[in-house]
Amino acid sequence: MKFNTALLHGNFNYDNKTGATLVPIYQSSAFVHETAKKLENSISKI
Secondary structure, X not given: OOHHHHHHHXXXXXXXXXXXXXXXXXXXXXXXXXXXXXXXXXXXXX
């Protein structure tokens, strides 16, 4: 493994439980808003 590849993949070989050969990338997120108005304000800024 070359240096740049080692930096990217680190020491991850595979996951025994899932068989994954790469570190997973989670493409989701969750946010908490105290009120519906604060939610509305944050969405309207997009």
